[in-house]
Amino acid sequence: MKLAHKCLQRTLLVALVVGLSGCTSVPITGRKQLRLMPVSTMMSMSSQQYSDFLEKNPPSNDAEGQAQVRRVGRRIQGAVEEHMTSIGHREDMTDYDWQFNLVDDDQINAWALPGGRVVVYSGLLEVAQNDTGLAVVMGHEIAHALADHGNERVSQMMLAQAGTLALAIGLSNSDAENPQLWMLAFGIGTQLGLMLPYSRLHESEADYLGLVFMSMAGYDPRESVAFWQRMSEAGEAKPPEIISTHPSDATRIRNLTERLPETIPLYEKALAEHEAERDG
Numbered sequence: 001m002k003l004a005h006k007c008l009q010r011t012l013l014v015a016l017v018v019g020l021s022g023c024t025s026v027p028i029t030g031r032k033q034l035r036l037m038p039v040s041t042m043m044s045m046s047s048q049q050y051s052d053f054l055e056k057n058p059p060s061n062d063a064e065g066q067a068q069v070r071r072v073g074r075r076i077q078g079a080v081e082e083h084m085t086s087i088g089h090r091e092d093m094t095d096y097d098w099q100f101n102l103v104d105d106d107q108i109n110a111w112a113l114p115g116g117r118v119v120v121y122s123g124l125l126e127v128a129q130n131d132t133g134l135a136v137v138m139g140h141e142i143a144h145a146l147a148d149h150g151n152e153r154v155s156q157m158m159l160a161q162a163g164t165l166a167l168a169i170g171l172s173n174s175d176a177e178n179p180q181l182w183m184l185a186f187g188i189g190t191q192l193g194l195m196l197p198y199s200r201l202h203e204s205e206a207d208y209l210g211l212v213f214m215s216m217a218g219y220d221p222r223e224s225v226a227f228w229q230r231m232s233e234a235g236e237a238k239p240p241e242i243i244s245t246h247p248s249d250a251t252r253i254r255n256l257t258e259r260l261p262e263t264i265p266l267y268e269k270a271l272a273e274h275e276a277e278r279d280g
Helices: 002-021 039-056 063-086 123-128 131-146 149-160 165-171 179-185 195-216 223-234 249-279
Strands: 023-025 032-034 099-103 110-113 117-121
Touching: 032 149, 039 099, 039 110, 039 117, 039 149, 063 099, 063 131, 063 195, 110 131, 117 123, 117 131, 123 131, 123 223, 131 149, 131 195, 131 223, 149 195, 195 223, 195 249, 223 249
Parallel strands: 099 117
Antiparallel strands: 023 032, 110 117
């Protein structure tokens, strides 16, 4: 009886939090999302996870590759910050600590943590081929951070498992450093069931936002199609889309192609502004 009472209390607490302050909107897409975790908690855990990872996986000594990752990352960062300022939401990024690091690993992959902490694996550079190809992936990862998908994932877990240990972990400061919660929240590992559709939604949203961001930064969004075609050829066998957290390459290419008429003008505007600055 006592356990049931505690579970009820926790469920009611979640409902109260949701009702008071849990709903926000994703920049640009305007999609309503749930964010229950305090920003300070997300940023603190992101910083700790990033530091722990780099301690075990030091940044690459490949000076050229490292410079490329940081050059592309900072250029997209600048475009994102300029856009957020233009729409009056620059304060939403006050706690961001942008970091871009290349790590030696043959995986064709990259990831980002809340607050703008990004890692690119060296295996990705060959498929990227150039700065524009790399911008496709880094724009996508930066989009995850800006859309606060990590917080949304934690919040969904808390609701899906209300009254269980996951809720206690999410709401208790003493358990806030439980690594399993944060591994799931930051996309390290997947699960079937309730969380899966949201994960695919996050990936598709990050694809779109990433396309917008790379275009705003002056990278040709048409390269996104060529990049994912190369990824399709280079990738290992993938699970069917229905049991994957990522859209299939074919779905991704189709969706990106449909967005090109919207994003090419952003790219052309960025080029024109760059030319004006250079000539002025």
